[in-house]
Amino acid sequence: MENKGLWAFGTRQVVYGAIGAALYGAFSLLTNLVPLPAAGNITFRPAVAVLIFFGIAYGPWVGLLAGFIGNTLGDMLAGWGFYWNWSLGNALMGMIPGLAMLMITNYRNKIDIAKAIGWGAAGVAVGMMVASLTEMMVGGIDLNTALVGYFTPAFIGNLVVIVILLPILMVAFAAVNARRGR
Amino acid sequence: MLVSWKYRPRNTFIQRLDPRSRLIFLACVILSLTIPNIWDIRLIFPLFLLTLTLYLLAQIEWKDVRRAWLFIFFLIFFIVGLNGMLSGRGGPTSVMNDTSAPLFTLPVYFPGTTWGFSLEITLVRIVFAITQMTRMLSMAILALPLPYTMDPNIYGVAFRKMGVSDKVSFTMDLAFRFLPTLARDLSITIDAQRARGYEMDSLKGGIVARLRRLAPLIVPVTMQSTVTGEEVIDAMDLRAFGTAPRTWLKDLHFARRDYLFIALGVSIFVAFCVLKWGFGIGEFWIPPALVAGLN
Incomplete structure (x- = not known):
């Protein structure tokens, strides 16, 4: 039941949404011990590259579900609790790169990889901005702290992660697909 | 191959509860602390005692959760606690912008050099670190038993219902x-x-x-x-x-105990919201006796 539409929501999206969430949760759990300098309770998450990759490879629904459920799982199991605004931010961070799913066809091509990084950066910017600004309401912080203390380190940290790890994941995925004949 | 959590059926009060009531209660506790943004140890500590009681009622064997607890203790005490004490990170604005007089100063310099800085430890940050750790533990000890005490076969139906x-x-x-x-x-x-x-x-x-x-x-x-x-x-x-x-x-079917359990969770959430927004109780609080002791 192959469904390639951007907003299709079938078996493929259900399964990869779940796998993306579990991977994001498991990798986040591994690195939830590494806080970012100058940030509030924001941790360094190489897992963000996996989230962006799932959005790019399987579409916006998968990115959205993987971001929301994965962040919730990772935070809950690590004892951070549930912060709806950060889960929403992570959902957007996965969903926005998913909008480029149909534009990216060759995972080895440098232009396609650059496009993926660009859409990933847009996802990180929007997702972290929404989470940081809503933290003013949830955490009672001021605008300066939201932008300088939360958004900036989260954006830069996640951007570095996707610039380095996303191309590696894309090239590996191309190899796996070629071997599978898909 | 799928590996399941270390779930084991046990005849405990916690496992007799409907999974929905447990999830709703967990959501209520987390939202009680995060939506009205409670930082008052006088409200957080009783909640911690309640969640600790529920954890103990789950009767999970130590060998099953030992690794998880070591991880949580390391995270909460060494990462969050120390961070909170040294920098006030993750706290409300009153803690982040703390300018009170330091109790003592910790010099952090590279050995044999003058490179480094001094960390000023204040009473505000020490109390904040204790509050932050208690707050996180209250949520963690409620979420931790879920995979060990909730049948993996009922996750889906619980969310559907x-x-x-x-x-x-x-x-x-x-x-x-x-x-x-x-x-x-x-x-x-x-x-x-x-x-x-x-x-x-x-x-x-x-x-x-x-x-x-x-x-x-x-x-x-x-x-x-x-x-x-x-x-x-x-x-x-x-x-x-x-x-x-x-x-x-x-x-799944709710029993009377489930309605009571949900009512308890909702009551905590409503009470915390009313205390914070109605009476202004719930902001970061330092015991006055401690402040007086310093003066």
């Missing part, structure tokens, strides 16, 4: 089932790469080198999971998943 759509419920169900499997795959991959001389904890190189060093862990696990995903999709498509409204094998 809470009004979530079939497909999203199934996504959540699968995510809960995949998490321990993927965590196990990650652990096996770490061991396998270490056997090949991989140094995960090596501090050599900058941030780029360290990120690149994560690739031998992240790539195999992620790629294997994409292959597994295709097999799961084929299996589900063969069973015509998503072609018609779904039925669930197990059914």
